[in-house]
Amino acid sequence: MNALFRLAPFTSEEASRQWLVHLAETAIAAVHPFSLLPDQLPEKPAGRTVVVGAGKAAAAMASALELAWVERARNNGEAIDLDGVVVTRYKHGADCQHIEVLEASHPMPDALGEQAAKRMLEAVKNLSEYDQVISLISGGGSALMTLPAAGISLKDKQAVNKALLRCGAPIRDINTVRRHLSGIKGGRLAAHAHPARVVTYLISDVPGDDPTLIASGPTLPDNSKPLDAMEILERHAIEVPDNVRQHLMANHDAPQACSPEFARDQSMILARASDALEAARLSAEKSAVDVRVLGDDLEGDARDLGIAQAHMVRKLQGEITRPLLVLSGGETSVTVRGDGRGGRNVEYLLGLFDTLEGAEGVYALAVDTDGIDGSEDNAGAVFGPESWKRAKALQLSARDYLNRNDAYSFFAAINDLVVTGPTRTNVNDFRAILVLPRPV
Structure with missing residues (x-):
């Protein structure tokens, strides 16, 4: 593993985001034919x-x-x-x-x-x-x-x-x-x-x-x-x-x-999804990160899951003393209410993003392991606290984008899409939230 990830993976926003991307790559490689x-x-x-x-x-x-x-x-x-x-x-x-x-x-x-x-x-x-x-x-x-x-x-x-x-x-x-x-x-x-x-x-x-x-x-x-x-x-x-x-x-x-x-x-x-999550868990633990796996079979409405996990993360952040990685897999669904662009992974992330409101020390990634989220050209997206600041500077309302099922456009505007191209495997959604302890 690259020394950046082994020794000091969370020294900056970019390093933390890249650590999550690297983790997803490791998970997907483990389930490739x-x-x-x-x-x-x-x-x-x-x-x-x-x-x-x-x-x-x-x-x-x-x-x-x-x-x-x-x-x-x-x-x-x-x-x-x-x-x-x-x-x-x-x-x-x-x-x-x-x-x-x-x-x-x-x-x-x-x-x-x-x-x-x-x-x-x-x-x-x-x-x-x-x-x-x-x-x-x-x-x-x-x-x-x-x-x-x-x-x-x-x-x-x-x-x-x-x-x-x-x-x-x-x-x-x-x-x-x-x-x-x-x-x-x-x-x-x-x-x-x-x-x-x-x-x-x-x-x-x-x-x-x-x-x-x-x-x-x-x-x-x-x-x-x-x-x-x-x-x-x-x-x-x-x-x-x-x-x-x-x-x-x-x-x-x-x-x-x-x-x-x-x-x-x-x-x-x-x-199966559990194999991808296990590969991610083993990789994360090499960076001295605690790992909690919520399950490999989570279903339900994508935005609702994102909102629920945001509330969970806020609570966990007040309890931890070491970096914590929260992993989950499965297949959520999207109830189409608007005419926007997006798939279930960015819909989940936008629900999470909107509820976290730029919480410091929280980074999240969600991708479809096949490399295509819905029918768009992205696998998913990744965000951190700076993403909230960029959205505010551009006067973008996450809630408005969510209401019209336009999560792809939102994350594209703040340059947070993850684009991999087809991976030629598929164990469905891979979701990872990195939670850093609150400064004392």
């Missing part, structure tokens, strides 16, 4: 190996898998015998020689995502029990791999998806609905691949790390029912077209876990 997949390769089958996958990390997962697979084959004097197709978000691609990488839209699905889903079903068609399918799944896969169920159009799915995102529904609800409007999610991709054995590697972006929720579980059987999806839509007061309602009311079941064909399948979560 290139550090995870090479040691987890499945055995080569008697037949073919076909790779499919979807998500913001899917291309990097495919690249890491392919490199390790090719190296093993060459070392063992074996044929490479690997092909397939994965889909990732635009500009999240990676170089592959044997696995085709497609790109599509996120968070709103598009026609290219629909085409990618069809390509995957075609890729696993007519396989035998001697063949193997490797499924590479990460967050974002639900939107990127979109295949409407029979009788439902892509336009229908886009409308339902948009309504769920705007109302602030948690990811568990969103993905339950997505599964039951899909021709590929909820275990349906695996059902198309059987009798081949399906091995699924996942990078989790969902609170609680339920594998069936990650990208809506295309290769894992689903325990929910279509009527559960209908209840969610009604609870969030979302109007749906008659054909969507009729499809859900018909109660078409997804593939069930009791199906004997699933007995040969395997799944493994390679990385």
